[in-house]
Amino acid sequence: MATSACQGLLLMALVAAVLSTASGTLQYDFYSYSCPRAEEAVRNATVKIISEDRTMGAALVRLFFHDCFVKGCDASILLDESNSNPQPEKLAIPLRGYDAVNTIKAAVEAVCVRNVSCADILAYAARDSAMVTGGFTFAMPGGRRDGLGSDLSDIPANIPSPSMQVQDLTKSFGAKGLSTLDLVALSGAHSLGQTHCSFVTPRLYPTPRLYPTVDPTLNATYAGKLRSFCPQNSGGGKVLNNNNVTDPNVLSNQYYRNLGTGEVLFTSDQTLTSDAGTAKMVLDNAASPVMWMAKFAGAMVKMGGIQVLTGTQGEVRKVCGATNSGS
Structure with a gap:
């Protein structure tokens, strides 16, 4: 190091x-x-x-x-x-x-x-x-x-939906001009924040539409902890940290190590390990925090250029919640 x-x-x-x-x-x-x-x-x-x-x-x-x-x-x-x-x-x-x-x-x-x-x-x-x-x-x-x-x-x-598979995620990001590399790098932002139980319970309890059994890609011990925090009828009000074994207020490449152990919340996260190309990117980001930071930075800038208005297009608002016309 x-x-x-x-x-x-x-x-x-x-x-x-x-x-x-x-x-x-x-x-x-x-x-x-x-x-x-x-x-x-x-x-x-x-x-x-x-x-x-x-x-x-x-x-x-x-x-x-x-x-x-x-x-x-x-x-x-x-x-x-x-x-x-x-x-x-x-x-x-x-x-x-x-x-x-x-x-x-x-x-x-x-x-x-x-x-x-x-x-x-x-x-x-x-x-x-x-x-x-x-x-x-x-x-x-x-x-x-x-x-x-x-x-x-x-x-x-x-x-993009948290239930998406990697192929659909790639299409969703590609439609915005973002590459698979950008997709995997930006997904690291899921090391931050919290989510509601309602986004996670479909993976924890059998549902005919999604999982006939508990999602097999979930780490069994982690799934048990999640079930204890999010009972089957807990609704959407309870919140939990986005990742296991990390501070939810710290942006880091811990997310990629959690992917390797099946300790992430969303299908759209774990699916990144199901494709050979994205799985290799996950391993690379887990191994080198500095390389991931550079990729994340580049992807953030690239995302910040999506369909921008420039020059005389649009306006500069007086306040962010309303247009200048106020209508």
Whole structure:
């Protein structure tokens, strides 16, 4: 194992190599002239938020993922109900972090009025959440503009299901321009956060549609622990940590070691070991935390370029929960 200083230098070199392929529609240091303190303001606010509630790191990363996968990275996930958006995306899935994003937006507005988009704030906050929870950072380009619409009916066709198999996951990520390497790297974010029992019980109890017996890919001891925490009729209210033997507020490659022992919660996680190609990536990420960090960083930047609005497209919102027209 190299020293932490050497790891840091290696990671910086690896990330630089990965980031060189990022979308040309966005720019690094985008606000260097128009709002030079923008990224600092986001970082300071994000660090403060997570220091006061460690679970917010996972929440901000998840918001970024949901935003980019549905309509592209345009902050559509942040819009509240309105006449023009009567059923916004946020009504479909109970996500956390909206108040945190509003707090970060207010911090940015305090240094530059109506200059930095909510879409960029969400991207920077996700990047800085990785810094706080994972101990590494990377450059994130800016220049995204905020969208004008949000519709919960867009969710089902775009957000991957936790019951998906690897072939469907590959198609889902491929439709967004993300590779299988990106899929496996980004899945490491499941080292963070919590989930509801309702997403796990189908693997724990026989169901004709999914598993005629307990999911055989689950570690038997781990399955027993999960059954004790999530009884068959426990409903969806109880929450449990996303992984075994790890801090749910730390982003790390422990997730890949858990895959190797069958101690992950979702079918969409364990299925990564069922294909020879993705299984090799899992082993590689488990063996080298620094290499995984570089892959994760590159995939986050790549995801942050999905269907972005730039130039005069969209707008820069005054507040993240509403369009500037307020309609």
